[in-house]
Amino acid sequence: MAERYVRRRRRLTMWLVAALLGAFTVVTPADAAATTCTLTFQANYRGTVGGQYRWQIDARLTNTGTTSSTTWGAVIDFPLSAGAAVHLFWNAKRLSTNVWGPASWNGPILPNQYAYFGFEVGMPMTTTAPPLPTSSQCTITY
Numbered sequence: 001m002a003e004r005y006v007r008r009r010r011r012l013t014m015w016l017v018a019a020l021l022g023a024f025t026v027v028t029p030a031d032a033a034a035t036t037c038t039l040t041f042q043a044n045y046r047g048t049v050g051g052q053y054r055w056q057i058d059a060r061l062t063n064t065g066t067t068s069s070t071t072w073g074a075v076i077d078f079p080l081s082a083g084a085a086v087h088l089f090w091n092a093k094r095l096s097t098n099v100w101g102p103a104s105w106n107g108p109i110l111p112n113q114y115a116y117f118g119f120e121v122g123m124p125m126t127t128t129a130p131p132l133p134t135s136s137q138c139t140i141t142y
Helices: 002-021
Strands: 037-049 052-063 071-077 085-090 092-094 099-102 114-124 135-141
Touching: 037 071, 037 135, 052 071, 052 135, 085 092
Parallel strands: none
Antiparallel strands: 037 052, 052 114, 071 099, 071 135, 085 114, 092 099
């Protein structure tokens, strides 16, 4: 029981450090974390609200490993400097501006399965392009 508490506390500490640094750096035992995941996005136009084009960005984090995961994380950089603003999100927790983690129900992912989550992003009316992430990375823990 104490070991589980230590692992949870260590994981929380890693997320907080990543949030403070604006980067996602995982320091864990060699067999605990891997990058056997892929992260893909699809943008769907939703309409205009308050002088912004609203887009729904569907994200899919796939476990490409051979073992079920215990949790996952993602670093997703939206074009915030171009005026993008994340208004809503679902099936994920926002740990900082660009660091995301699983909701309470979608942390474990079976091999070759995925966690689905998404965002509603607004762009200024002068920008018609969908606000797909400018960069992203995923990490999965077994």
